[in-house]
Amino acid sequence: MAGSVERARHWRYAELPGVDLLRATYVEKRFVRHTHESFVIAAIADGVEVFHHGGADQYAGPGTLALVNPDTPHTGRAGVPEGWRYGAVYPPADLVAEIAAETTTIRGTPGFVSPVLDDPYAAGLVHQVLRAVDEGNALAADTLLRVAVTRLLRLNGGPLPQRPVRTAGTSVAARARAVLAERMADPPTLERLAADLGTSPFALLRAFRATYGMPPHAWLTDARVRRARSLLDVGTAPVDAAVAVGFTDQPHLNRHFSRIVGVPPGAYQRERVGGPGGGRERAEDAQGGTDGARGRKNVQDR
Numbered sequence: 272m273a274g275s276v277e278r279a280r281h282w283r284y285a286e287l288p289g290v291d292l293l294r295a296t297y298v299e300k301r302f303v304r305h306t307h308e309s310f311v312i313a314a315i316a317d318g319v320e321v322f323h324h325g326g327a328d329q330y331a332g333p334g335t336l337a338l339v340n341p342d343t344p345h346t347g348r349a350g351v352p353e354g355w356r357y358g359a360v361y362p363p364a365d366l367v368a369e370i371a372a373e374t375t376t377i378r379g380t381p382g383f384v385s386p387v388l389d390d391p392y393a394a395g396l397v398h399q400v401l402r403a404v405d406e407g408n409a410l411a412a413d414t415l416l417r418v419a420v421t422r423l424l425r426l427n428g429g430p431l432p433q434r435p436v437r438t439a440g441t442s443v444a445a446r447a448r449a450v451l452a453e454r455m456a457d458p459p460t461l462e463r464l465a466a467d468l469g470t471s472p473f474a475l476l477r478a479f480r481a482t483y484g485m486p487p488h489a490w491l492t493d494a495r496v497r498r499a500r501s502l503l504d505v506g507t508a509p510v511d512a513a514v515a516v517g518f519t520d521q522p523h524l525n526r527h528f529s530r531i532v533g534v535p536p537g538a539y540q541r542e543r544v545g546g547p548g549g550g551r552e553r554a555e556d557a558q559g560g561t562d563g564a565r566g567r568k569n570v571q572d573r
Contacts, residue, residue, distance in 0.1 A: 277354075281534045282542035286409035287416065291361035294401060295533055298354030302347030304485050305493045305531040310367055310383075311339035312423065313359035314397035319350030320357065324386045331355075334391035338383040338423065340431060344484035345386075358401045360416060367420055371428065374421040379430030388427045393419055440478035443468055447479055451491050455498065456517035458491055491517075496531045499524060504543050509536040 279295035291309065304323070313320070319332045324345040331337040332350075337357075339345050341364050349355055364380075371381035396419035403411035446468055451458055459467070464487070465475040479487050495516040502512040513524035513536075521536075528536045 279534045279538075280542065281532060281539055284404045284409075284412065287404070287412055289363040289366065290416070292401060292404060293359040293361070293533060294357075295359075296354065296356040297533075298349060298352075300348070300354075300533070301530065302345075302533070303492075303527075303530045304344050304346050304489055305496070306342050306344055306484075307339065307361060308341055308497070309361040309363045310341060311337065311345075311359060311361055312397060312419070313337040313357050314394035316356045316358065316394075316398065318353050318355030320347060320355040321350040322347045322386070329386045331387050334394050335387055335389045336394055336397070336423070338386055338388060338427065340382040358398050360397055360400055360419075362416065362420060367424075370417055370420045371424050375424050375428060377424065377428055377430055379433075381424060381428055382431035383423065383427050384429045385427050388423065390422075390426060393422050393426070396422065440474075441482045443470055443475060444479045444482035447475060447487060448483065448490065451487060452494060455491065455495060456515065458517070461487065492527055493531065496524075496528050499528060499536065500532070500539070503536055503540040506540075509540065512536065 277295075277297050277300060279293065279297070281291065281293050281295075283291060289309075293313075302322070313331070314336050315331045315333055317333055319330060320337060321328050321330055322337060322339075322345050323329070324339065324343070329337070330350055368381055371377045375381070396415055400412055400415045400419065403409075403415060447464055450464060450467070458464075461472045461475065465472045468475065470478075476486055479485075479490070483490055485493070495518065498516045499509075499512045499518075502515060503509065507515070509524060510521040513519075513521045516524075518524040518527070525535045525537075528534075528539070532539060
């Protein structure tokens with residue numbers, strides 16, 4: 272990977288509904304703490320990825336898979352100077368549950384037990400899924416994805432832990448999250464939010480972090496990016512999506528979107544709506560350069 276430049280493609284294939292796909296080479300990229308609504312199944316081809324998960328740094332090298340359950344906070348960065356190259360699939364929870372019910376004896380909500388699995392065969396299956404998508408081979412892509420998920424569940428699957436018993440702290444955290452979701456574009460301060468909920472700022476901060484794995488401001492940024500993705504998916508212009516979810520302008524959205532999704536919003540949307548440049552990997556897309564410039568121009572034009 273000597274001399275590698277950052278590049279990424281984040282896209283979907285109509286014949287695998289609801290499944291996000293990613294190919295990327297990252298060197299200096301640092302993913303901030305965030306979550307996914309879907310599962311993350313990332314097969315490392317070269318280099319090393321380090322991601323903070325479950326209170327510790329996890330290391331994934333060639334032939335291993337980084338596995339993250341839905342709504343689980345984690346980060347991501349290079350573990351070696353040359354970065355890491357990988358392919359990933361993001362199957363939705365209902366698809367994984369369907370596969371688990373048909374092919375395993377897991378009872379309850381299925382998920383992955385360990386965040387890193389050393390299994391070159393399963394890693395190869397993930398890369399084959401992406402190759403089949405490239406070739407437009409829907410039958411192979413769907414088959415290989417189901418075989419990969421089945422193997423991973425059999426080797427590293429189990430029922431996800433039940434949600435903790437509801438306490439006063441979790442109740443306050445849930446109410447705070449509901450307020451932030453409703454007031455995403457105009458959130459209150461921590462002090463105001465705590466006062467409205469009848470608690471103190473630090474008590475709210477502790478309860479929210481314990482319940483959701485991140486402080487309220489980080490959760491809000493993650494939620495804003497999720498909502499921006501849904502707007503981009505239906506064709507909303509990035510500059511309009513930025514304002515709608517509470518970012519000050521498109522460059523502000525670009526910065527956070529790239530640090531969570533892995534590509535800037537313009538590159539993400541081109542793959543969704545089939546616009547100019549869709550279907551091609553571009554080095555500048557992974558770095559966010561072209562969208563940053565386009566975003567500044569769009570804001571000035573409005």
